[in-house]
Amino acid sequence: MPLIKIIPLQFPAVEELEKMLSIISNRFKMETSLSTRPFDMNPYFNPVRSQYNANEIIQKLVTSAAENNKIVGITELDLFIPVLRYIxxxxxxxxxxxxxxxxxxxxxxxxxxxxxxxxxxxLLKCLIHELGHAFGLKHCLKLGCVMVSTTYVEEMDQKSDLFCHSCQAELTELTQ
Ligand SMILES: [Zn+2]
Ligand SMILES: [Zn+2]
Structure with a gap:
């Protein structure tokens, strides 16, 4: 049975994540679970940037994902990839x-x-957006769609946490 597994990576407000499980489960028509396994973020800290390396963290998460499962790490720490100031x-x-x-x-x-x-x-919009990518959805240009690319938090507030009609249709196809 495929599963979406959410892993707090030094994320203190775990009760926030519990509230999200049923929403995520509904949106992707998949079971969700919350991991309680501790995850050490120290190896991914870049002292020059005072941020954590997202590419390296994802690579680590990939190695712990069981077949057909999606794993989503969620943190309060500041993330970067080398070409961007933050993500x-x-x-x-x-x-x-x-x-x-x-x-x-x-x-x-x-x-x-x-x-x-x-x-x-x-946070919910971010989670659904990134999971959308993990399921194979690309960025969307339709106003309000959760798959619209966002660089600033103001842009985040202009979109909804929902997939537009065509993203939803594509997701349904991808998850069948
Ligand atoms: Zn994106
Ligand atoms: Zn869309």
């Missing part, structure tokens, strides 16, 4: 692993009052 998340197209960071999704990071609901929604 919200990363996944290999049609691969078995994805990675998401809540680090830059907090309003407080941008000098605004913290908004837990907004943070939760942003």
């Amino acid at each position: 919200f998340g990363q996944a290999y197209l049609g691969g078995s692993a994805a990675l998401v960071s809540g680090h830059r999704l907090h309003n407080s990071r941008y000098g605004l009052a913290e908004d837990p609901n907004l943070y939760f929604n942003r």
